[in-house]
Amino acid sequence: MLHQYFSFIFLCLFLTYSCNQNPSNKDSKIETEQELIERALKIHKNVLTLDTHADTPLRMIEPGFDMSERHDPNETGSKVDYPRMKEGDLDAIFFAAFVAQDIRNDKGNSRAKALCIQMIDSILVSIERNSEIVGLAVNPEDAYSLEKNGKRAIYIGIENGYPIGDDLSNIKIYFDKGVRYITLVHSSNNDLADSATDPYGFEHNGISEFGSKVVSEMNRLGIMVDVSHGSDSLFYDVINLTKAPIIATHSNARVVTNHKRNMTDDMLRAMAKNGGVVQLTMLADYLREATPNIKRDSAIAVLRSNIKPIDKMTDREKVSLRKRYQEIEVKYPNSPATVKNVVDHIDHIIKVAGIDHVGIGCDFDGGGGIQGVFDASEVMNITIELVKRGYNEQQIGKIWGGNLIRVFKEVQKISEQLKTDTSV
């Protein structure tokens, strides 16, 4: 009897405990989707949000383009302007001055320098014209002080070392204009280094002798070395050469998406060891393998089989045909890359390299922009997805800017040491 009594008491206690653990219990607080989003947005507002790569200066050389106006990305393709940075609560951004690789001689180099300076000046003019809402940032802490004053921080980078030419003194010129990172190489090899994507293969097997001097000078001046776009050999050469942590301003994880521009796990581990940071980018092809669009291809095949030769068509017929093609594209769009793909890469990099070595560099206006993070006004969706996956405010703070700022500070600290102590 006593045994039955204790069994009953035990059962009651067990049921009471079980009910308290049940997620459906009305007394326990279950976060709704809306509440989660509100929490995420609060985190997004609290942390420093810094995007390390935007090719927006190309827009700034578009006659009449005004950064203070809001542009419709679906009409113009533009992904960043100051109103949309505010909408997306993007606190800081690196605008990259880009010069396309061209002829590698004195004439080409001097032209590249002129074009690069023009592009940097266009950034400076834009900042000056909009000084009530943005400010030039040249030091890590500037992002925080500008944010405190209600302004967006504009940092400057250079994408492609081509405008350095063969003259190391140019690096100081760019530094003095506010440049705080330089991407050593772009889509084809230059005098500094090998690109990951040069169709004619490698030329220096990594970094050139001159490129090594460039890295040393960047270390000395306190300019972050950006290895995005570089070949794998270049990455390892730079890791071995540099005295300061390095960055990849817009690169993803190759294990998640097999692309030459993405980084292998070994590279991610080396980046962690170096103390650097890999900034995730929003380029669809770097984020996921595209799936074949069979329905669209079939519809186009049917259309093609029923048209007369193009060269026999009148202009009017061509316009009509173009419209039919476009209707098919709209009806059967390609499967998009999404913010889930972005956070898949973040998850992987954290797994391999740790939470201290990942950040975000959207590459807006340079090809970046996916479903859910199509332009600067939508970057908070990354934070929402991070919160959904269980990341807390401290971790999100590191991802969104803390890590990059840490590296930036370290680069400046080592620069000071190098300037004062030649044995470093």
Next chain:
Amino acid sequence: MILRWLLIPIASLFFESLYAHPLRLSLCEIEYRSSTKLISINLKLFLTDVNEALVFDPNSKKLAFCQPNESEIADQMLLDYVNKFFYVKANGITIPLKIKQKRLSGDGQNTALWIYFEFSQPLKLELLEVKNAVFSDIFFDQNNIVYIHVNDESRSIMLNKKTSIHHLEF
């Protein structure tokens, strides 16, 4: 000038993901030197975009640009298209576009078609007007970078559907 054209190293012009080139971009270089009295124009276009614009098929082999079996109508179709969306006026006079040379660079989806034009400009160049709206009829977000080198002065502008024309004075 031709020598320069031939010696120019591969300039994979563009931005990200040359594999699938999601960014709609072209590059144009316009050069004038008073010593040579020549205006040269280099248009560098993704071949897939050219095929899409001309024959509605990005991967078409019909026109076979720069191949031994290049179609007899390839140049004419190309010029008909380019003339609709691109021009350069020197001192107010439209430069007649006659292809002096063209070539391919890169591979796969990254293949670029380079089209080279040359024009005699005996008078001092004082005013340049450039229109570049190539592919804006097929891609809403097409952007066309134009580098302008006049003697020792270099400038860059971005033209697109919304802003397709720009004037420069020298």
